[in-house]
Structures are given as structure tokens and as C-alpha cells.
Amino acid sequence: MTEPARSRTPTGGWIERPSREQIVLGVLVLAGIVAFPLLNPGYRLLSLAVTTGFTAIALYGLALQFGQAGILSVGHAGIVGVGAYAAAIIATQFGAGFWLALPVSIAASAFAAALVGMPSLRVGGQHYIIITFCFSALLVIALTNGGTLTGSATGLDVGLIAPVFGINFALIKNAYALVSGFLVVCIVVTYVIVNSPYGRTLRAIRENEPLARAVGINSNRHKIGVFFLSGAFAGLAGILQTYYLRHISPPLYGAFPSLYLALMIMLGGARYLYGPLIGAIIVTFLPEVGHLDPIDARIAYGVALLAVILLLPGGVSGGVAELYRALVARWQRAPAAPASVSPPPSAG
């Protein structure tokens, strides 16, 4: 019997086994998502939760390229817009509904993101940021001048999502179920990517690109790959937003929304699994909880961003994770105090 050609698995399986903490946290988050509508939050809060859901989906894409590969985009809303408009255009031109448009939107955003990312291979990080910023600004101009195809400044309308098994997605609680279902899929996909060898490859590029190339990583190919993935998440977010709002217009995808997405990812923490979700929740619910008008909210976002950069470089999720580790370390040290040498940290 011959050995399989690639029997090497440097430490066990292809994907890391989740730790006990990760499983507990996953169950808690899932329980929270399921329980939220059962608490009778009312239409206003449920609709904010739907907004949080599709925003978080877009952020999971941004987290892959920024948190894992280390490449920040400030044009992510533009990529979301490509998917959103792809769905709206094929709805108005060909009468295609949500389910037919879904793969089209995802593919359109993914290819757009890969295309926008190409120039970044030749230039350094800051240049890519400027390119993405210009992209979202240019997209708004193009959409505003797109005549009847894009609906110009007025934008486009879409119909309702066709019911599946008699579920009417016009009801807010069903819209919530749809968006949070996709959100859970995105979180699982992100977990798999981050904990696979591919996630490690992306982190190698983030940490030390020359060294990554010296051990055989084609960093350019993987960068385009992660832009593509990031764009796919953005496209999904775009079509969900389109069919939730039922009307889209160019300003939704301009420079300001893009900056908000970058703000949310830094606020929540790009390197932790629930960072994007936390960022989306904070920014979406902050004005509601704090009774802030839009101007005050912008000021609050600015202050929050400065505070996070200064105090929590890993975002809120990074800060919570650090706090948890510190507490565990203290709790473990207390009973083992008599031991002169602390045991090495065991795996798991």
C-alpha cells in the first residue's frame, strides 16, 4: 500500500478544533440571535437588528482582508453597492427576484473587489486605501449619472422577496430570521477560513510578506483571493440591504458609509470572530440607546474610535478577550500558589 501523497498534517486536523471557550461563546451568540425576537423588542429595535445583521455580514468580509491579511479598505461600502445595484438592476431590467439575484450579487461584488484590489499589488498599503476610497467616490458618481439603468440620483426600487415554504419575508420577524440565518453562515465560514491553513497563510502575509514569499507563498495571488472573498460577503450584504430597504440610491455606498464600515471594524476588532458583529451592534444601536441625533452620533463615533485606538488597539472584542485571559490567569494562579514554578501552558 502506498502512502497518500500528502499525509503531512503538522498538528492533527485540517481545521483547528474549537476550544471549550469557543464552543460556549458560539452557543451563547447563537442563543442571543435566536432569543432576541422572542423578547418582543418591537418593530424599531427589530429593524435596527436587521440593519445590524447585513452590516455585520459586510464587516465579516472586511475582517478577512483587514484582520487576517492586514489590508484595510475604506471603500467597502462601494463593493456592497456593486452587489446591491446588481440585484436591483437585474430586478428592474429582467424581473429577476431575490433568489435568482443572490448568486449574481455575490459574484458581482467579489469580482469588483478583486479588480479594485489589483493595483494594490504594485503599491504599498496606504495606496490601496486611497484607491478604495476613490472607488467608492467614483461609484457614486457613476450611479448618479447612470440614467434609467441605475435610476440616477433617485435610485432603484425592488419588489418583495418571493416567499419560501409560505414564509413571508415582508414581516419584520421573518426578515430578521433571513438576515440572521445568513449572518450565522458567514460567521461559520469565517471561523473555518481563519482556522484553516489558508487563514494562516493570510496572517503570514500580514505579519511578514517577504518571509512569506521566501517560504513559497504566492502573496499576490492570495491577496486577490482575499479581496474576492471579502467582496463575496459584501455582495451578500448588498442584496440583503436592497431587499430589506426595497429602495436604494447612490449615497448609501459613498465615502461616508465606507468610512463607517472601517470605523465599525476597528471598534469591534478585526481579528476576533465576533469583532465584526460587536462593531455593527455598537454603531447601529448607539444612537438609539443614547438618544443621539445624527450629528451627535457622528461626534460619538469619532470619540469612540479615538478611545478604542488609544485604549483598546484590538477593538472591543480584543479588549474583552484580554480581560478574560487575565481573569483566567489570576483564577488559575490563586489555587496553585504554593508551586514555585508555574506549569507551562498546556494545549487547549
Place this chain on the structure above:
Amino acid sequence: MAALEIIGIHKKFGGVVALAGVDITIETARITGVIGPNGSGKTTLFNVVAGAFPPTAGRVVWQGEDITGKRSYDIARRGVVRTYQQSMSYPALSVRDNVRIGCEHGRAPNLRTAARWQSADEILDFVGLGGLGDVTAGALSFGNLRRLGLAVALGAEPLLLLLDEPAAGLSDSEGAALTELILSFPQLGLGVCVIDHDMALMGAICEHLVVLNFGTKIAEGTPQDVLNDATVLDVYLGTGT
């Protein structure tokens, strides 16, 4: 067997000539040293061989195949892996993950036979970092960081290792321990080429020495021959008359 042939390599940066026609043959299963004062073109030579940038003229042939101007990752996948003098690791990742990244790339996609190493931890044990797998690479001491740099490169299953000043910045005892480690590489069937300007270190580990000065080869041979060569002494110590 000649594994790597460097044939007539020229490299110019604008008007500056870094390499002016260098010919070196590196054989596997022994340690070759390239020595020369600062600015003699040692690192430029590595950069050309490992694919960081193409030469202005000349060829690099690896196992009979012309690899001149190929990308660095392509060259690594063929089994020629370099280390860096300064940035040796992925600082925010664990020591184990640093090595796993090497294991998952390098020659792995083309590797038909069983790998030399069964796990990243086995490599860490070999380089003397056993038990440090869970530590963040950025928290390692400089000496351990040098060892990690070697472990990352070993993970990529190289056939020829290019080491860029592997002992720079180490204390005498750390340097001696690392030297011992490097001396064991040929027994793994691994070709090694070291660049450094430390004559004593190079005399101790290399079986074959090449001396560069101002981008040209001025001497070549066994360490004893080279270190007694009049031209070499002149470059290193000055004429004294």
C-alpha cells in the same frame, strides 16, 4: 554534484554596480560560505538567487534548470529557501504557527515522497525551541528568534538553505550553539550557503569559502587557503606597508 550554479551575475542599481560578474558553484551536502566586507554584494547576491529581484545580466541554474528571474515563492517551492538577517518571524503568531506556515508551503505542494518532519513541534525540538510552541514569536529572545528563523525555513523542506548572517547580534555562547546546529544540516542532506563578514565564524563552519569584494570574487577555496590568501588579508586588514 553541482546543485546551484551562479554564472556571470551582474547587478546594477542605477549607476551603482553591486555585483560585477560573479561565478559561484554551490554543492549540496556541504556548507559553502560567501564572505566579504560590508557592501561587497553578499546580500545582493542572495536577493538575486532567491528571486527578490532579477540580475542585470547572468544566470542562476538550480539542478540543471534556469531559475534566473523567477519569483521568490517559485524558487522556494523548488527547494531553495533563504532566511533573513533582520525579520526572521511572523511576530504576532505563535512559534508553532510560524513553523506550520513553513510546513504548509515551501516544497510541500510538489513533495511526492514523505516529508522529513512529521510535525512543527519536531522541528522546534530539533532547533532547540521545544516547549515554546505556544509562545508568541515576538516575545522570544533574540537568540531564540534566530533559531525560529531556521525552523521556519526548515519547515519549508528546503534542499538548499541560504542563511543571511545567521549569527549576527548573538553573544559568543549563543553563536557557538547556533554554529553547532548549522553544522548538523549537511547530515540531513541539506545544502547550506552562509553569508557573513565574521571570518572566525565562517572559518569554523564552512568547508568551502568564496570571498567577495566590490561585487567581484577575489578568492575561493578551503578556509585555510582563503584565510591565508594575500589579497584577502589585504582587503580585511589593509596592506600595512
